[in-house]
Amino acid sequence: MSEPVPVGVDLQDSKSRLSVAWSDGSSSSVGYRALRLACRCALCIDELTGKPLLDPATIPAGIGVADCEEVGLYGIQIGWTDGHRTGIYTWVRLKELSNA
Numbered sequence: 450m451s452e453p454v455p456v457g458v459d460l461q462d463s464k465s466r467l468s469v470a471w472s473d474g475s476s477s478s479v480g481y482r483a484l485r486l487a488c489r490c491a492l493c494i495d496e497l498t499g500k501p502l503l504d505p506a507t508i509p510a511g512i513g514v515a516d517c518e519e520v521g522l523y524g525i526q527i528g529w530t531d532g533h534r535t536g537i538y539t540w541v542r543l544k545e546l547s548n549a
């Protein structure tokens with residue numbers, strides 16, 4: 450059986466959580482701040498050493514999603530209200546982070 454595919458993304462601003470509905474009927478949900486902290490782009494993680502470059506103290510508790518768009522069939526790119534927008538979250542990663 451193939452992996453479930455995403456059928457919908459819901460930005461729950463009132464709860465500060467992003468949820469993904471999957472084709473098998475399950476869903477994943479990740480808090481905005483946890484998702485922002487989990488960014489693996491070259492500005493947040495050193496590409497050569499894997500060392501985190503992002504200081505969690507710089508991310509406000511009330512961080513929000515300014516915009517969110519799908520990147521091919523592969524995942525989503527999120528523009529955060531702190532101005533950061535280079536991070537891409539694959540569907541697999543969103544599933545791994547579920548309930549964070």
Ligand SMILES: [Zn+2]
Nearest residue numbers: 488490493536
């Ligand atoms: Zn990043």
